[in-house]
Amino acid sequence: MNIQINSLATDFNSIPIIDISPLVEKFDDANIHRDAGVCEVVTQLDKACREAGLFYLKGHGIPDSVLKEARDVIHEFFHMPLEEKIKIKLSMTTGCRGYQEVEENFTKGLPDVQEAIDFYKEFAYGMYGDMGKLLEGPNLWPSNPQNFEEVLKQYIDHCTVLSRKIMRGIALALGGSVDEFEGHIASNPFWVMRLIGYPMVSKQNGHAHTQSIGCGAHTDYGLLTLLNQDESISALEVMNKSGEWISVPPIHGTSICIIGDMLKILSNGLYEAALHRVINVSQQYRVSAVYFYEPNYDATIEPLDICVQKTGGIKKLGPAIYGEHLVSKVRNTFRF
Numbered sequence: 001m002n003i004q005i006n007s008l009a010t011d012f013n014s015i016p017i018i019d020i021s022p023l024v025e026k027f028d029d030a031n032i033h034r035d036a037g038v039c040e041v042v043t044q045l046d047k048a049c050r051e052a053g054l055f056y057l058k059g060h061g062i063p064d065s066v067l068k069e070a071r072d073v074i075h076e077f078f079h080m081p082l083e084e085k086i087k088i089k090l091s092m093t094t095g096c097r098g099y100q101e102v103e104e105n106f107t108k109g110l111p112d113v114q115e116a117i118d119f120y121k122e123f124a125y126g127m128y129g130d131m132g133k134l135l136e137g138p139n140l141w142p143s144n145p146q147n148f149e150e151v152l153k154q155y156i157d158h159c160t161v162l163s164r165k166i167m168r169g170i171a172l173a174l175g176g177s178v179d180e181f182e183g184h185i186a187s188n189p190f191w192v193m194r195l196i197g198y199p200m201v202s203k204q205n206g207h208a209h210t211q212s213i214g215c216g217a218h219t220d221y222g223l224l225t226l227l228n229q230d231e232s233i234s235a236l237e238v239m240n241k242s243g244e245w246i247s248v249p250p251i252h253g254t255s256i257c258i259i260g261d262m263l264k265i266l267s268n269g270l271y272e273a274a275l276h277r278v279i280n281v282s283q284q285y286r287v288s289a290v291y292f293y294e295p296n297y298d299a300t301i302e303p304l305d306i307c308v309q310k311t312g313g314i315k316k317l318g319p320a321i322y323g324e325h326l327v328s329k330v331r332n333t334f335r336f
C-alpha cells in the first residue's frame with residue numbers, strides 16, 4: 001500500500017463526526033470485533049485517522065454537565081487576580097506542574113497568547129530515573145475555586161476511561177487485537193492535562209489582530225488527545241494536505257479527538273498526527289481543557305508488526321521512548 005508519511009492521506013475540508021456509542025457500550029464484550037455497530041465505528045475511525053487525524057466524537061458517554069462544569073471552574077480560575085493564580089506558579093522545582101502567565105509558554109520558539117495550568121499523572125520520585133526527573137512532584141491544585149480539584153479529577157477520570165475505549169477501537173481499525181495497546185505500550189497509560197485560557201485579542205482599526213496566535217501550530221506528543229472547548233467560540237484550526245487551515249468549531253454534545261505522535265509511529269505512518277493551532281479572534285475569553293492520553297511513561301514505541309506489513313514491510317518511523325519525547329518537548333516549552 002502506498003502511504004504518505006509526512007502528510008495526510010486526503011485533502012479534507014470538513015471534519016469527520018463519529019458516533020462512537022456502540023464502541024463505548026461494547027468495549028469490554030468478548031465478541032466486540034463481530035458486532036455490526038462497533039465494526040461501523042471502527043471503519044469510520046480508520047478513515048478519520050488516515051484522512052484527517054482529528055475528528056469529532058458523538059455518543060462518547062461523558063455527560064454534558066461534566067464537560068460544562070470543567071469549563072466553568074476553569075473560567076472562574078482564570079478570571080481571578082494574578083496574585084491568586086501565581087500561588088500555584090509552575091517552575092523547574094514544581095515538576096513543571098502549575099500555572100503559567102500569558103506568553104510564558106512557547107511553541108516553536110514563539111510565545112503563545114494564552115495562560116494555562118499543567119497537570120501530569122503523579123508518579124513516585126525516582127521511578128523513571130533521569131527520564132522522569134523534570135516532571136517529578138505533586139500536582140498544584142488551586143484552593144480557589146473550592147471545587148476545582150474535585151471537578152477536574154472527575155473529568156480526568158472520565159477522559160482516561162473514554163480514551164482507553166477509543167484506543168480499543170483504533171486497535172481493531174489497524175487490524176490488530178482489541179488489546180493491541182495494552183501490555184508494554186499502554187497498560188499503565190500516562191496522562192497530561194492542560195487547562196488553557198485565551199484572552200481576547202486586541203483590535204486595531206476595528207479589526208482583530210490576526211497575528212495573535214493563542215497556540216502555535218504543533219502536533220500532540222502522545223496517543224490521542226480529548227479536547228473540551230468553549231461552546232460559543234470558534235478558534236481551533238487543523239491543517240489539511242494542501243496546507244489549508246480548516247476551522248474546527250465547537251459542536252454541542254461532541255468532544256474532539258486528535259491523533260498524536262506516538263500513534264503515528266505505532267501505525268508506521270498510516271495515521272497522521274494532526275497539525276493544529278488556536279487563534280482566538282473572537283471578542284470573548286476562551287477556555288479549553290486538553291487531556292492527553294499517553295503510552296506507559298517508559299514505553300519504547302515502534303511500529304506495530306501489523307502496520308509494518310500493511311505498509312511495505314519496512315519500519316519507517318521510531319523507535320522513540322515516550323518519556324524522553326515528552327521531556328524534550330516540555331524543555332522547549334518554557335524559558336526557566
Ligand SMILES: O=C(O)CCC(=O)C(=O)O
Nearest residue numbers: 196215229236278288290
Ligand atoms: O485550546 C485548544 O483548542 C487546543 C490546545 C492545544 O492544541 C494544545 O494545548 O495542545
